Amino acid sequence: MKLSAVIITFNEEATIERCINSLKPIADEIVVVDSFSTDRTRELASALGARVTERAFTGFTDQKNFAAAQATHDCVLSLDADEYLSPALTASIQQTKEQWPADGYTFNRLNHYGGKPIKTCGWYPDSKIRLWDRRKGQWEGGLVHEVVVMQPGAKVNHLAGDLMHVYFQNAGQLLKKVQQYSDIYAQEHAHKKSISAGMIFLKTFWAFFKSYIIRRGFTDGYEGLVISVSNANGVLYKYAKLLEANRQRKKAEK
Structure with a gap:
């Protein structure tokens, strides 16, 4: 073949x-x-x-x-x-x-x-x-x-x-990905999904706990900690940007 x-x-x-x-x-x-x-x-x-x-x-x-x-x-x-x-x-x-x-x-x-x-x-x-x-x-x-x-x-x-x-290769690249993907997520889902500050907190905490504890990130030392925090940041920022985009839309409609 x-x-x-x-x-x-x-x-x-x-x-x-x-x-x-x-x-x-x-x-x-x-x-x-x-x-x-x-x-x-x-x-x-x-x-x-x-x-x-x-x-x-x-x-x-x-x-x-x-x-x-x-x-x-x-x-x-x-x-x-x-x-x-x-x-x-x-x-x-x-x-x-x-x-x-x-x-x-x-x-x-x-x-x-x-x-x-x-x-x-x-x-x-x-x-x-x-x-x-x-x-x-x-x-x-x-x-x-x-x-x-x-x-x-x-x-x-x-x-x-x-x-x-x-x-x-480093934390900067992880942060860059978080920013890029959270921007795109908010762009794709604005006006389609709603989120509250309380839900953002719960989702962010759960993302870190799941990555660092359940998925054993703690066993990878420094790298596991940085990745777990990055995973949580990804959740935090994608939903924060979504919430802000929805707020801006509501203001524009008034």
Whole structure:
């Protein structure tokens, strides 16, 4: 079975080589859809043999569906530039290419913080469909939290091995994500959902307790604490911004 690997990028020169090199043992082609990077992303990808297409970013769901549509082969493996295949996952995909017993495949994603793999705080197993027959499924979702959704009746198997994700290097990157995602959440849900200050407090407290205690973030020391606080901050700010957006709407209607 021929396999196309697809990646969407924007200023990914620090990680794109590692991502592409991990794909070479299993991909029959590598397609990069770049959102007009201002660094060396396109040059590095091209030098490694990837076919690079430029397209303005239109949201993660739309951009990833566009990338899958550029593939020559119907069997598609989609990665972000800050991800790469572990040796065990590479072996699983190689075996799957020889048989292809299902329409889509999930595998676990192992997220890292500061170079440390984190299996607590709800960060693992983080199982996702990233390998599938594009005739049987596509990316769906809002501006963020996009997922591959398979058609009814499609068969999905799970593959051994981890997809390595090394985006978060420091607390600043966690904070940046909190701000970005909370802005988008408030934008998407303003006028659709209501929230109170009391509910914000309860949801924020529960998010920290669940991450740090129930999901054993305390066992990961400093990293577990920072991630748990970040998870709680994400809840706090997305609902705070939603509440403020709804208040602004009500004022404008008066």
